[in-house]
Amino acid sequence: MRWTIAARPIARELVPEDFEKDANPAASPALREGELRVAVLMLSCDPAQKGWMENVAGYAEPTEIGQTMPALGVGRVLESAAPGFAPGDLVQGLLGWATEMVVAAEAMRKVRDEPDAPRLALGLLGSxxxxxxxxxxxxxxxxxxxxxxxxxxxxxxxxxxxxxxxxxxxxxxxxxxxxxxxxxxxxxxxxxxxxxxxxxxxxxxxxxxxxxxxxxxxxxxxxxxxxxxxxxxxxxxxxxxxxxxxxxxxxxxxxxxxxxxxxxxxxxxxxxxxxxDFAEDHDIGRDRLRKWLAEGRIVQRDEVVDGLENAPQTLLRLFRGENRGKLLIKVAQ
Amino acid sequence: MRWTIAARPIARELVPEDFEKDANPAASPALREGELRVAVLMLSCDPAQKGWMENVAGYAEPTEIGQTMPALGVGRVLESAAPGFAPGDLVQGLLGWATEMVVAAEAMRKVRDEPDAPRLALGLLGSxxxxxxxxxxxxxxxxxxxxxxxxxxxxxxxxxxxxxxxxxxxxxxxxxxxxxxxxxxxxxxxxxxxxxxxxxxxxxxxxxxxxxxxxxxxxxxxxxxxxxxxxxxxxxxxxxxxxxxxxxxxxxxxxxxxxxxxxxxxxxxxxxxxxxDFAEDHDIGRDRLRKWLAEGRIVQRDEVVDGLENAPQTLLRLFRGENRGKLLIKVAQ
Known part of the structure; x- marks a missing residue:
């Protein structure tokens, strides 16, 4: 299952009709060199996603009507055609509103397989x-x-x-x-x-x-x-x-x-x-945040909504300001 | 002779009627400790002067209707009741639209007595x-x-x-x-x-x-x-x-x-x-600018208007954008 972009929300609020559900997407083709097949586990809701849909200059790669709605997320590698990645690895990067995706390994980052890893990677240790x-x-x-x-x-x-x-x-x-x-x-x-x-x-x-x-x-x-x-x-x-x-x-x-x-x-x-801008130092930042979390000096608060079904409504809640802390969508265990 | 502030130009353009001419100001009293009597030689026209007249918060000392219109300028000490200042010294600081003023010496800075000193001090080496x-x-x-x-x-x-x-x-x-x-x-x-x-x-x-x-x-x-x-x-x-x-x-x-x-x-x-913000380094700045001027790498361009009589019209020209380079008013030799 996946959701595609159905319209560009330029100079207006997001509406549920900006997304279209695709219950039976075509099976993805065999992997090419450097690609990964990933089971999407968790996705985050970010204000920038509206900018991506609008194709705001300077923010990201252009999006197309009909493509899978992009979202930052964490997934588990099902199949790998890229050196350094093996089935079972947790990866993080630009995924999308889909249960399964094929992505370029070079755009993914391996995530430490710790308790609650997807939530941590998308929240406190994520963007x-x-x-x-x-x-x-x-x-x-x-x-x-x-x-x-x-x-x-x-x-x-x-x-x-x-x-x-x-x-x-x-x-x-x-x-x-x-x-x-x-x-x-x-x-x-x-x-x-x-x-x-x-x-x-x-x-x-x-x-x-x-x-x-x-x-x-x-x-x-x-x-x-x-x-x-x-x-x-x-x-x-x-x-x-x-x-x-x-x-x-x-x-x-x-x-x-x-x-x-x-x-x-x-x-x-x-x-x-x-x-x-700070890409070279991201690991330093993650270490500090992990330490403060362990010491109880930072409370990690987020809200996890179950089911890819609920993705559009959940993203809309972000723009209505209804969330406390990071808003996450759980796609699979 | 002097010009006083007659009205506050808040949320509107400056007009000639914002100033009132005082042809025969009362003789200033005897100097108090720390004061100087100064013959005003040259005054500069600055956008900030309108803010001073409006009493814009954060910019300067409050102004009062009826006071001498403030202006940055250069003068020559006529009489001194302050240590370190003697008659004949050139000084620079907040003066005003008047031929003669009494000012606190601590608010004045001595200016090097070089050729064209007032113009330089108010232009290239000034604010x-x-x-x-x-x-x-x-x-x-x-x-x-x-x-x-x-x-x-x-x-x-x-x-x-x-x-x-x-x-x-x-x-x-x-x-x-x-x-x-x-x-x-x-x-x-x-x-x-x-x-x-x-x-x-x-x-x-x-x-x-x-x-x-x-x-x-x-x-x-x-x-x-x-x-x-x-x-x-x-x-x-x-x-x-x-x-x-x-x-x-x-x-x-x-x-x-x-x-x-x-x-x-x-x-x-x-x-x-x-x-x-850079007061401690102003001398460094002046030395650099003086050097570039001497080397011909900077051209000092200003426009000197003769006569305190013409002060209001000259300041108005600044806000109409009619000047090239610094606009100065010559009050005396």
């Missing part, structure tokens, strides 16, 4: 955890005593950013939607404060909680939220632009942050990055 | 030259072979940024208004290309002239120009936000750059600074 780790440590450069504000704080990346911020000695303020998520941030993840943007006035609350301004701003959201927070940065602030959930869902292109000029008054820096 | 030097070398970090695009390229700062860019081995593209300014950039200042934004399509011309994208973007303008150029940055680009001429003149707050998210796709950095 979310590494994005949080490298974006915060290398771009945000938090200093002990800094005030770190994280938007989209209950998401897969934001929930880890805040926890690493605590380890780095920051005062951490998370912004999320709804009292449950906010309680989760402060009570389970150890954030110092959480602001419920659906019920509270973000600008006024940030002024109360961070009277000296924001030293590190981690933005997953964009739009009005980013504009309000840029107005509250401290001198020499670092603004890490990671995502733009507000942007993904809007009709047409939203305006940029009118308060951007505050980076001049505050001698501040606003910077973006792609996870691949 | 314009130092802003260009530190902003480009420390924030823009140009690498030989980089493509540098400068907006407001014919202005006091932009004209120096482009010349330092050439010394640093960059290909330099200046954007300015009108064929005369553009010719000036390429023929006299050595820019590789100039784009006349009043006659040419900036986005299309930049695509032609910089097909691999912009490595360093120096922005004096903001608004639509910044938005268009952010869409053309190269991987790992550095965007130096220096000014926002578009912003100063608009009715209401202009939108931010909708293309800001391109800094994520390009792993780019957008950063602001204040000249004071």
């Amino acid at each position: 979310s955890g590494l994005t949080a780790y490298f974006g915060l440590t290398r771009i945000g450069v938090p200093q002990a005593g800094d005030t770190l504000v994280v938007t989209g704080a209950a998401g897969g990346v934001g929930s880890i950013v805040g926890q690493i911020g605590k380890i780095a000695g920051c005062r951490v303020i998370g912004i999320a939607g709804g009292p449950d998520k906010c309680r989760w941030l402060t009570e389970e993840l150890g954030f110092d404060h959480a602001i419920d943007y659906k019920a509270e006035k973000v600008k006024a609350r940030v002024r109360e909680l961070a009277p000296d301004g924001i030293d590190v701003l981690w933005d997953n959201v964009g739009g009005q939220m980013l504009e309000d927070l840029l107005a509250r940065i401290a001198r020499k602030a670092r603004v890490v632009i990671c995502g733009g959930i507000a942007r993904y869902q809007q009709q047409g292109r939203p305006p940029g942050p009118a308060s951007y000029f505050n980076i001049v008054f505050k001698s501040a820096r606003m910077e973006g990055f792609l996870l691949g | 314009s030259g130092l802003t260009a030097y530190f902003g480009l070398t420390r924030i823009g970090v140009p690498q030989a072979g980089d493509t540098l695009v400068v907006t407001g390229a014919a202005g006091g700062v932009g004209s120096i940024v482009g010349q330092i860019g050439k010394i640093a081995g960059c290909r330099v593209i200046g954007i300015a208004g009108g064929p005369d300014k553009c010719r000036w950039l390429t023929e006299e200042l050595g820019f590789d290309h100039a784009i006349d934004y009043k006659a040419e399509k900036v986005k299309a011309r930049v695509r032609e002239l910089a097909p691999d994208g912009i490595d360093v973007l120096w922005d004096n303008v903001g608004g639509q120009m910044l938005e268009d150029l952010l869409a053309r940055i190269a991987r790992k680009a550095r965007v130096v936000i220096c000014g926002g001429i578009a912003r100063y003149q608009q009715q209401g707050r202009p939108p931010g750059p909708a293309s800001y998210f391109n800094i994520v796709f390009k792993s780019a950095r957008m950063e602001g600074f204040l000249l004071g």
